[in-house]
Amino acid sequence: MLNPTMSPIEKVWHYVLRITSGLTLLFLIMPVLVIIPLSFNEGSFLVYPLTGFSFRWYQDLFSAPEWIRSLQNSMIVAPAATVLAMVLGTLASIGLTRGEFRGKGIIMFLLISPMVVPVVIVGVASYLFFAPLGMDNSYTTLILEHAALGVPFVIITVTATLQGYNHNLTRAAANLGASPITTFFRITLPLIAPGVISGALFAFATSFDEVVVTLFLAGRNRPPCRARCSAAFAKTSAPPLRQRPPC
Structure with a gap:
């Protein structure tokens, strides 16, 4: 109106x-x-x-059984990675916006670096790190990597929401005897919920759509839906090889 x-x-x-x-x-x-x-x-x-x-x-x-397995893998990895990215990104945003300290810019750069570093480099580095540990073909590895890729989106959206947050509300709750956890869940979280939800949506889309890092870590037994789609598309769209004519 x-x-x-x-x-x-x-x-x-x-x-x-x-x-x-x-x-x-x-x-x-x-x-x-x-x-x-x-x-x-x-x-x-x-x-x-x-x-x-x-x-x-x-x-x-x-x-098709292979597509059902891929969809199940995606629905296991993407929600878990989204929740982990949402929790870590929200806590990191609150810690970075509440005070000024030395090295804050460097920490912020490191936290959002998965967004700007090429995914091929992330995939190779992740494989070289997890392969010697025997974790290169597990749900845990995929969830951790996809969460790391989604954390920057949560940090950016939550940090933007916290720019307009009135910290006097937190101080007032502390003066009234509320614990930090109670203050967070009853005051801070409801006010920054739009930024948290937006970041979670971006993190879920990033995890569900990720291909390159997944191909390095998932192996052939646990390909998510997006990796299966890319493989099927490449298989159907590849031109046939030309045979050499007989001499």
């Missing part, structure tokens, strides 16, 4: 901002909206117009 004290120019900019935001969101989700009807295509190629309506691809997905 518009503020009755707004000038005509402010009202125009109000509607322009919302229309622009809506068009931007539509532009961002348009590729997804275009792909969804193709999943019901009867043909074997992702092309328009559709050759027919069919559930054959969903039937193949839920009837």
Whole structure:
């Protein structure tokens, strides 16, 4: 609802901002909206117009044992990595924003470095670290690595939310006798919940969509759904090898 004290120019900019935001969101989700009807295509190629309506691809997905295993692996790794990234990222954000100390910038850089370091380097380094320990093909390793990749997103979103947080509320709760844990769960967490939820969504999407690091660590027995999709796509889209003509 518009503020009755707004000038005509402010009202125009109000509607322009919302229309622009809506068009931007539509532009961002348009590729997804275009792909969804193709999943019901009867043909074997992702092309328009559709050759027919069919559930054959969903039937193949839920009837193939390898795809079921991959989906189960993803649903084990992604939620666990999301929860771990959400907890670690939230605690790190609170610790970094509550005070000034020497080396704060370096710590912040190290925490968000998985976001900027190429995933190939992360995958190779992770394999070289976990392989000698015999942990290169386990759920624990995948969860830890995917959590490390998701922590930067949680830190950024929660830190942005904490910029507008009123620390006087925390001091008031302490003066009234509330413990730090009670203050966190009853005051701090509800106020920063939008940033925590946003970071968790980004962390889940990062974990569910990760391929390169997963290929280094998952092995052939525990490929998540995204890695299985990449392997299947590469197998079906690879051109046939040309045979050399006989001499």
